[in-house]
Amino acid sequence: MTLPRLTVRWLRAVPVTVPMKHALGTSAATVRTAPVLLVDLETHQGVTGRAYQFCYRPAAAPAIVCFLDDILEAITGAPLVPADLWSVLSKRYTLIGVQGIVRMAMALVDVASWDALAQAAGLPLVRLVGGIPRPVPAYNSNGLGLMRVDALADEAERLLERGFRGVKLRLGYPTLEEDLAAVRAVRGRISDDIALMVDYNQALTMAEAIRRARALDEEGVYWIEEPIRHDDYAGCAQIAHAAATPVQIGENFSQVYDMEKALAAGACDYVMPDLERIGGVTGWQRASALAAGAAVPLSSHLYPEVSAQLLAATPTAHWLEYVDWMTPLLAEPLRIVDGMAVIPDRPGNGLLWNPGAVRRYAA
Numbered sequence: 001m002t003l004p005r006l007t008v009r010w011l012r013a014v015p016v017t018v019p020m021k022h023a024l025g026t027s028a029a030t031v032r033t034a035p036v037l038l039v040d041l042e043t044h045q046g047v048t049g050r051a052y053q054f055c056y057r058p059a060a061a062p063a064i065v066c067f068l069d070d071i072l073e074a075i076t077g078a079p080l081v082p083a084d085l086w087s088v089l090s091k092r093y094t095l096i097g098v099q100g101i102v103r104m105a106m107a108l109v110d111v112a113s114w115d116a117l118a119q120a121a122g123l124p125l126v127r128l129v130g131g132i133p134r135p136v137p138a139y140n141s142n143g144l145g146l147m148r149v150d151a152l153a154d155e156a157e158r159l160l161e162r163g164f165r166g167v168k169l170r171l172g173y174p175t176l177e178e179d180l181a182a183v184r185a186v187r188g189r190i191s192d193d194i195a196l197m198v199d200y201n202q203a204l205t206m207a208e209a210i211r212r213a214r215a216l217d218e219e220g221v222y223w224i225e226e227p228i229r230h231d232d233y234a235g236c237a238q239i240a241h242a243a244a245t246p247v248q249i250g251e252n253f254s255q256v257y258d259m260e261k262a263l264a265a266g267a268c269d270y271v272m273p274d275l276e277r278i279g280g281v282t283g284w285q286r287a288s289a290l291a292a293g294a295a296v297p298l299s300s301h302l303y304p305e306v307s308a309q310l311l312a313a314t315p316t317a318h319w320l321e322y323v324d325w326m327t328p329l330l331a332e333p334l335r336i337v338d339g340m341a342v343i344p345d346r347p348g349n350g351l352l353w354n355p356g357a358v359r360r361y362a363a
């Protein structure tokens, strides 16, 4: 298949702030509104590619826009070849480092580029990267933050509507006993065949992580996510060795190089790269190949609309992390049927803005 020839004409970025239906209450911070940047990449051929970025903090959006302007200066008129653009921009940002806000801007361009190429080819993104649109198993990652333990069970039950086969509970309460009470409250309400993932968001020390992970081995937990500092791969390896429950990390892998180091260190049983941090669709493909070579199950982190397309073409695809934050902003939000994400069988990555909502939530 020959990729359509497109060249970069313009980048447009619109910051929005969307209220979240469920607050995200993690051990690190509580997020109640989602600061999101919507990006359109226009080509001279009339095709417009789309991407968005969850910015974590509202202050990140204008900073990313500054870098998008800087990127545009470098790539206006350039052929839309994502791996080449990634190389050119990596070189441009060698001294400041391809990380944080710089990498967010680069990933936006990469995701939007792939969308434009898929649209021009008349194919859903999944087909362009070698897969077919098929249902992708998803767990519901909305809600279940650090909250009053007696409210958790009802929320878990609500989150299983639409047939989800898994939910994720945030842990990192002050004591192990409170963590156990939270897990038992949820596990006691949902049926045994529902996967219960738990996420510490890097809250624990090594010693405490080993103590809590061993205790959780008795509680029917599906994976333990980011128990300690995300880049302490030797520490993660010790926890993975000490606990029977699989250890999951990866949302903080910065490009495929971090994932390579983590796998070499035996830091985890599962990986869950983030579409932005891993380096957009181009970075995902490298991560997907690495996971396939190591036979490690690969899940996604946030960004469910585009991640679903990529998981459908990932050899060791595991779970899609589903969050509904983008639902109000999309003309066609990602559909979940019987707990599976449904990939739309139309050209592109599935992102189409809802103009009324974009105006309403403009930041």
Ligand SMILES: [Mg+2]
Residues within 6 Å of the ligand: 199, 201, 225, 226, 251
């Ligand atoms: Mg996490």
